[in-house]
Every structure is written in structure tokens, then in C-alpha cells.
Amino acid sequence: MTAAMASWKQQVLQRGASLYVGDLDPEVTETDLRAAFYHVCPISSLRLCRCRLTGKSLCYAYVNLYSHAQASRALGLLNHTNLKGKPMRIMWCQRDPFARKTGFANLFVKNLDFSISSSCLESIFSKYGTILSCKVAGENGRNKGFGFVQFESQDSALAAQTALHDTMLGGKKLHVCKFVKKTERTAAAPCEVFTNLYVKNLDETITEDGLKDMFSVVGDVSSVAIMMDHEGKSKHFGFVNFKSPDDAKKAVDIMNGSVVGSKTLFVGKAQRKSERTMILKQEYKDLQIRIAEKLRASNLYVKNLNVDIDDKKLKDVFSAYGKILSVKVICHNDGTSKQFGFVCFASPAEANKALVALNGALLEGKILHVAKAQWKKDHHQEWHNFSGQNQPQSFYPSNCTTVSSAIHPLHFNFDHSPLLPFLHHPMFCQHFGVQHPFMAQNYQQNFSTHVRLYFHSAMSF
Known part of the structure; x- marks a missing residue:
């Protein structure tokens, strides 16, 4: 830990001219970023990170400028400014993941008034030291009542926590504490306790009274609600709230998967939107991994291409050996070929057939090198x-x-x-x-x- 902290501090002292730009709107493009920075200082290069499977923006980017002074100016003028309706969060690019993984000098601030913005929060906390990153969590353009402030040093974070905890801001008493990662909070938390259940796949004939009678067999039900559309018709899901957590857990065990009428019920803990979002993100991530692993054996890496070979020509050469899902010749920013690319077949057998046939083959004066592609890691x-x-x-x-x-x-x-x-x-x-x-x-x-x-x-x- 001491060595990692020393490495982190060394990086802070040796900042270059690279900035991290986060919290971007999904519709923001490279052109939008260039335009935003153009009015402040010229950009050496930038990279908007995208999903390797879908090509969609991951809502963050890296911007390289020509000097530390220019990067510092851009950080000061553009941080928390709006781009396509969302404030950008800009900070120095740090290659060492120590601070991100450990929460070094990071504070959690809650009970914020809804009028407090990221820039406002940063101006309040900046009196106590250099801030690396400051963010007020928001959803649909509205403050969620909490945020995060990461300082350059642990001493600055401690000074801010001591001075601002339990102080009043916008008519509310601030709660300031050390940031704790979710995995650590989950490990320290007791067994999950809940009383509210989510019930879906309900038959349209079931009423709230009927739903209450159905679950009252398990235990005392305090409230029931079935969601309706604007015409008053059932949306086929609802909520059942028990008085006792034990009864709620028992109802999940008994009622989940049971058949009512012609429908099989799903019964589970009613989740907050943040919990559902986290689960969906994890499911999407797992799906990406499964798709990537499936295509892994079918993806070929082709190098030593002639500079005139483009996607179409490469596809024409390889399509004789099977169905091709995608072809890409990698190019420089000016559009000239880097003389290598990738060909993804529909099946590993077709990929192997192309590999055997074309590895070492002559194409427009160049001897091709074809091999199975590998992920960077x-x-x-x-x-x-x-x-x-x-x-x-x-x-x-x-x-x-x-x-x-x-x-x-x-x-x-x-x-x-x-x-x-x-x-x-x-x-x-x-x-x-x-x-x-x-x-x-x-x-x-x-x-x-x-x-x-x-x-x-x-x-x-």
C-alpha cells in the first residue's frame, strides 16, 4: 500500500497534458468535444471511448493537449460546463488506478439541497485543498442529494471533513464522511431485510383485493397496489407490502413460480431504480463477455496489408472461405491504412479454413500474415x-x-x-x-x- 501511495503521489506531481472527460451525454461525439475545447486551446488528440461490440459511447473520453499549461487552462475553464445539456466532469488523467480502487482522499457528501451543483460543491470544498474530482450525482437533470469530492491529499480530505460535517448548506445539515466502496459496504452490511414485494405476470382479471387475499395466506399484508395504464387497465404487475420481513421472505419462497389462472407469477424483492440499473448493467456486461468469447475463435488478425487494401477488398478476399460477420482495416486519423485489420467469420471452422489458406499468401505484392486475434489484455x-x-x-x-x-x-x-x-x-x-x-x-x-x-x-x- 505504501508503494502504491508513493506512485500515486509521484503521478500527481508529474502531471502531463492529458485530461479525463467524464459524465458525457451519450450523443456527444468526437466533433462535439473538439468544438468544446477549440475555443479554449488546441487539441493534440482525443479519444472518445466506445463499447467494442456496439460502438456506442461509454460517456467518457481522454483529451491530450500540447502542454501542461494548456491542459490546466482547459480544466479550469471547461470543468462542469454543459455539453449537450450535461455538465462535463474534467480531471487530470491518472494511469495509476490506486486512487480509484482505494478511494484515496475521497469524501462522500449527502443531504445536499437540490439546488447544489457540482461546481457549487467544488467551490465550497476547494478552500481546504486541491480537488482532483467533484461530482454531485444526478438523474434526469436533477440533483439526487449526494455527491463525491476527491482531494489530492489525505490531509486536505480530513480537514474538509472536520470543518464541513454537520454544517448547514442551503437549509440542510451536511453529512460528510470518508467514501467507502460499495463492495465493502455490502460486506459489512447485515443480511438483507425487506417487506415490499414486486409481483409481475398478473392476470388482467386479478384485482387488488384478490391479490391481497392471495398473499394474506402467508402473513399479514399492510398494503397492495396493482399498476394501471392511462385507460385504467392492469399493467400486469404490482406490489405487496408485508408487516413482517419474515413473512415477506416466506412469500417469495412460496409464491414465486406459482401458477395463478393461466399465468406463472414472478415474486421477488421490490428494488429501487438504482438497484435495478446496477443489475441490468451487470447483465449487459455479462452478455458482452459471452458474445466476445463466442466470436473469439472466429476472429482473425491480418497484417502486412498493402496500403490500398480497404474493407471491401479485404472482405472480397476472405469471403471465399465462409460467411463474414464483419471486416475492418485499421486506419490512421488521416484515413491511411495501418496495414493490418480484422476479419470475423460466422464460425470457427470457416475462420480456420481462411487462416490455413491465406496465411503466407501473396496479395497485391505483400505476403499476408493471418492469425487468430487476441484481446489486448x-x-x-x-x-x-x-x-x-x-x-x-x-x-x-x-x-x-x-x-x-x-x-x-x-x-x-x-x-x-x-x-x-x-x-x-x-x-x-x-x-x-x-x-x-x-x-x-x-x-x-x-x-x-x-x-x-x-x-x-x-x-x-
Whole structure:
């Protein structure tokens, strides 16, 4: 923990010219961000982060400026300003996740008046030290009554907590405490207690009295409600509130999955909107992972493309081997090809067929390299394992017939020859390929050692 904290403090002292821009409206584009920053200072580059499967905005971005002074100016002028109706939250970009994961110098502020904005909260807390991030939680443009303030140092956070806890702001008494991660709060919390149940898939003929009678068999019911539309017709779901948590839990066990009329009931704890949102986000994340894993074996990485090869040409070449779901040639910002891309087939068998047929094939003067694509985290791990386990000991062979090296595998571009003793000197060149978002699994082609031969007189093999 001490080492991580030292690393975090070092990053704070060595801020560059990169900013994190969060809480963006889903409709905000790269063009919108450039326009917002253009009036303050020129942008070196920016990246709006998107879902790798759907392409939808993840509502945050990274903006690189040309100097620390420009970044500081942009932070001061644009933080908490509106972009497409939502205030942007801008802070210094920190690569070290220490503060985010530990809640270092982060305060939780609740019981805020609905008129308090993020900029207002920051101006109040900034008297006690440098603030890295400040946010008042909101929904549909309205303050939810709580927020977060993260300071640069623990001392500043403690000073603000001591000074502002239980003080009045906008007619309400503030509650200021150290931020605790949700996982830690959940672990410390007692067993879940609830009395209100959500009941769905109700038959349209069921009335509130009928629903109450149905659940009263389990225990004392304090209230019942069936949701209706604007015409007074049932929406087929409602709520049943018990007096006792034990009865509520028993009702879930007994009534969930039971058949009433022609309908199978769903009965569970009535959840707040925030709880439902969290569950839906997790389900969506799990779905993304399942889809990604399904497509993983069908996705090919293709490199050494001719600069003239675009998506259409690449698809035409690979479509002979099966149904293609997507094709993408990766390009620079100016639209020129980076000479690599990805082809995703409908099935792993089709992908394997294309890999075998086209790996090493000649396409418009270039020899293609085709391999199974990998996620960035996977090829980083493989590179870490490779570099850790295979440290080079020596690039020079002990004699002309034996090659010994810790690098694996080694490939030399010459055969054994009686001319070898007459070499002036061999020059060994280690080539580790090009870093890409996906790295080929075939290290035999990605990691190779090439030997160029120099002679006193002109010779050729």
C-alpha cells in the first residue's frame, strides 16, 4: 500500500497534458468535444471511448493537449460546463488506478439541497485543498442529494471533513464522511431485510383485493397496489407490502413460480431504480463477455496489408472461405491504412479454413500474415510471460554447427555452409514485430531473429 501511495503521489506531481472527460451525454461525439475545447486551446488528440461490440459511447473520453499549461487552462475553464445539456466532469488523467480502487482522499457528501451543483460543491470544498474530482450525482437533470469530492491529499480530505460535517448548506445539515466502496459496504452490511414485494405476470382479471387475499395466506399484508395504464387497465404487475420481513421472505419462497389462472407469477424483492440499473448493467456486461468469447475463435488478425487494401477488398478476399460477420482495416486519423485489420467469420471452422489458406499468401505484392486475434489484455499477458521466461543469454553461436540461445523460437535466414568460416562478422537483429491491439498467437512468425551476412568479397548463395 505504501508503494502504491508513493506512485500515486509521484503521478500527481508529474502531471502531463492529458485530461479525463467524464459524465458525457451519450450523443456527444468526437466533433462535439473538439468544438468544446477549440475555443479554449488546441487539441493534440482525443479519444472518445466506445463499447467494442456496439460502438456506442461509454460517456467518457481522454483529451491530450500540447502542454501542461494548456491542459490546466482547459480544466479550469471547461470543468462542469454543459455539453449537450450535461455538465462535463474534467480531471487530470491518472494511469495509476490506486486512487480509484482505494478511494484515496475521497469524501462522500449527502443531504445536499437540490439546488447544489457540482461546481457549487467544488467551490465550497476547494478552500481546504486541491480537488482532483467533484461530482454531485444526478438523474434526469436533477440533483439526487449526494455527491463525491476527491482531494489530492489525505490531509486536505480530513480537514474538509472536520470543518464541513454537520454544517448547514442551503437549509440542510451536511453529512460528510470518508467514501467507502460499495463492495465493502455490502460486506459489512447485515443480511438483507425487506417487506415490499414486486409481483409481475398478473392476470388482467386479478384485482387488488384478490391479490391481497392471495398473499394474506402467508402473513399479514399492510398494503397492495396493482399498476394501471392511462385507460385504467392492469399493467400486469404490482406490489405487496408485508408487516413482517419474515413473512415477506416466506412469500417469495412460496409464491414465486406459482401458477395463478393461466399465468406463472414472478415474486421477488421490490428494488429501487438504482438497484435495478446496477443489475441490468451487470447483465449487459455479462452478455458482452459471452458474445466476445463466442466470436473469439472466429476472429482473425491480418497484417502486412498493402496500403490500398480497404474493407471491401479485404472482405472480397476472405469471403471465399465462409460467411463474414464483419471486416475492418485499421486506419490512421488521416484515413491511411495501418496495414493490418480484422476479419470475423460466422464460425470457427470457416475462420480456420481462411487462416490455413491465406496465411503466407501473396496479395497485391505483400505476403499476408493471418492469425487468430487476441484481446489486448491477453496478448499483454502473453508478452509478459514470454519476456519473463525467455531472457536472451547470447546472440552469438558457440560454433558454426550449434546455435544456443534462450530466445525461443529462433529462425535463421541461412543454411549451414562451408563459407561460414570466411564471414567477416555476422550481424544479429532481433525483431519483435509491431505492437497491435491484437497480437497473433503464432510466436513463430511474430518473434524471430534474422541474421544479415557481410563478406569481404561479393558472394551470393
